[in-house]
Amino acid sequence: MEVIADAISWILIALGSFFLVSGAIGLIRMPDVYTRMHAASVIDTLGAMLLILGFVFQAGFSLLALKLLFVIALLFFFGPVASHAMAQAALHAEIEPLLAEDRRGRKVPGDDEPEPGGQPEGVPST
């Protein structure tokens, strides 16, 4: 039983570490703020959560595991709030996103007045 828990936790920790590092690489490689946010959200979600889940298996049934689960809950609930605030503030500051396609002008069912925009605004530097 001990061995199985150890093996699971090792796999989770290894996977978490992998996603952590690749998210951080994305943070460096991506061309603009908005795309970097997607890379950072890999760190916040899969990287951090798998790593902590791995630690939970190491902690076993204890208050410690519960505390680790609280940390996961914190990331789960507050991570998206921070990302959303960041994206909105960046848009408000008129930082133009690199776009392959802008569908903000598209008609949505049950919608009367589409917002202006809708022209492709350049191609990302790949």
Place this chain on the structure above:
Amino acid sequence: MIGNPSAEALVMAALLTLLAAVTIAIARQRNMFGVVIMSSIYSFLMASLMIVLDAVDVAMTEASVGAGISTVILLATLYLTGSMEYPQRRSVAIPLFVSIVVGAALVWGTIGLPAFGIADAPIHQHVAPTYIDFSRKHDMPPNIVTAVLADFRSFDTLGETTVVFTAGIGVLLLLQGGWRIGGARREDDTQGDDEI
């Protein structure tokens, strides 16, 4: 420092390098917002270093003061001043000389300290045993760090808690928004407020 001493040393070296890099970046940064954000990063790194050094309470204070309240206070300052630093006009020779002398004095001071983590340092001779005996005898909180902070050094802690309390007020300020004095607001506040 029970586990792996070399891994510990490596983590500490990495964190100290990052701290140095962030410090240099802060000194070179001319945009004040960048400085505020990077000093909050500095605080998180410093708090992690404190954790590695087993000073958990200091780490807590560092994080709440450095990343929490000083960010709010620095931003409030930036609201009143401009956000770009003017280029330096005077020579930096005298400030450089002063900081080198002060830094050298501090390094010289550390030579007199007992070696790091050594068991027969003065603090382990009388201070720590007294705390442990006294808190056991007088039925203080089960966690000795709590006992030291809340019973032995309560006035010191009162000061720190006041700082954290002020940080809490900053949080309320941020999350609750606010009625301005007398429930009044300026008409021109609504300008430029569009929804995206």
Place this chain on the structure above:
Amino acid sequence: MALVYDMPRRKRFDNKTREQQMRSLVLAVALFLFWLALSGHYTPFLLTIGVLCVALTVFVASRMLIVDDEGQPMELLLAAPAYWAWLYVEIAKSAVTVTRIILDPRLPISPTFTRVRASQKTTAGLATYANSITLTPGTITTGVSGDILTVHAIIREGADDLEAGGMDRRVRQFEGDA
């Protein structure tokens, strides 16, 4: 400079309904369990302190008028675990996609802005949908206007998936279960 006087924007303190009492009770129980989990020491003295702290917190929270269906959506609590499990699988899938994009030497991104309609009926449901979009790597909700969400996606396929509305339906089902 014209001055405009506003009434405080929320409900008054005094019409404390039965529902609010129920919410306060649930909040108190949840907070006390949280306190027990963090404390780890269970002597009568410390437990009393804990009860007092929880009572004070709930009192202050109800005075701040944040104990309502928006601040504490307890109706959703029962349906939540199933939804979270589903969401976590979605997060894992899209995180793998984003990771492959990051590690691909050509960096095949095609950032797309789009608008999608949220068909949820409650604010908690709308917030769940918007946050779920943000939480899955590869898509970020950048704005909410009425029931139209503006979404930035890192590749076209992410935007296509959202426009197809699978997640929207799942959130509505989650909201309806409650």
Place this chain on the structure above:
Amino acid sequence: MFVLATAAVLLALLLAVIRAIRGPTVFDRVLAGNTVGTLAILLLASIGFLTGRPEFLDIGLTYGLLNLIGTFAVLKFFRHGDLAYDVDENKEGKAWK
């Protein structure tokens, strides 16, 4: 195994700090700062397990909350130019349904 986790966290920390230093916009720095906050929690946990004393994880929760507050303070300042701005106060009748 914990050494691997710690090393990964440190590597990610290094890359995030590089992003914070290089900028170029303020929002890149905010993003990097937010990531550093998350990584600080992970470093706290992994060092705790590495040294065999993972008892002080409560501090991780504090870090998370402080990280959120710091990020929000900066972003609110950029969005509204004022820390005490209240959206509801300035916008009547646009509430959701």
